[in-house]
Amino acid sequence: MDLYIYYRVASTHAPTLLTKIRGVQATLQARQQVAGALKRRPGEQDGLQTWMEIYQGIADTDAEGFTHALEQALAEAGALPLISGARHVEQFEDIAPCA
Numbered sequence: 312m313d314l315y316i317y318y319r320v321a322s323t324h325a326p327t328l329l330t331k332i333r334g335v336q337a338t339l340q341a342r343q344q345v346a347g348a349l350k351r352r353p354g355e356q357d358g359l360q361t362w363m364e365i366y367q368g369i370a371d372t373d374a375e376g377f378t379h380a381l382e383q384a385l386a387e388a389g390a391l392p393l394i395s396g397a398r399h400v401e402q403f404e405d406i407a408p409c410a
Contacts, residue, residue: 312369312370312371312374312402312403312404313365313366313367313368313369313402313403313404314364314365314366314369314377314378314381314400314401314402315363315364315365315400315401315402315403316363316364316365316366316398316399316400316401317361317362317363317364317398317399317401318361318362318394318395318396318397318398318399319359319360319361319362319394319395319396320359320360320362320393320394320395321358321359321360321393321395322355322358322359322360323358324393325360327393328362328390328393328394329349331388331389331390331393332349332362332364332388332390333349334384334388335347335381335384335385335388335390336349336364338384338387338388339366339377339380339381339384342380342384343369343373343376343377343380345366345367345368345369345377346366346367347364347365347366348364348365348366348367349362349363349364349365350362350363350365351363359395366381371404374402378400
């Protein structure tokens with residue numbers, strides 16, 4: 312399973328949040344052995360940027376554990392107050408080949 316999480320951040324908070332999210336991803340790599348990627352939509356709108364975190368290859372049997380670890384790492388890093396609005400989480404899974 313893969314997680315795609317997108318949210319908005321004020322451009323003024325972007326440098327601080329970048330450091331915090333990189334720390335969150337390093338924590339998840341160490342604790343969950345899941346590497347994260349961080350992307351940003353080009354440009355901004357009304358002083359806000361759209362960011363996306365991507366976590367791939369999460370075992371279906373450990374999705375709940377990973378989500379809990381992610382929320383804990385975000386809280387520990389103090390990242391959530393820098394995010395404008397909600398974090399939108401989307402789950403995707405691989406399509407099994409036809410037999």
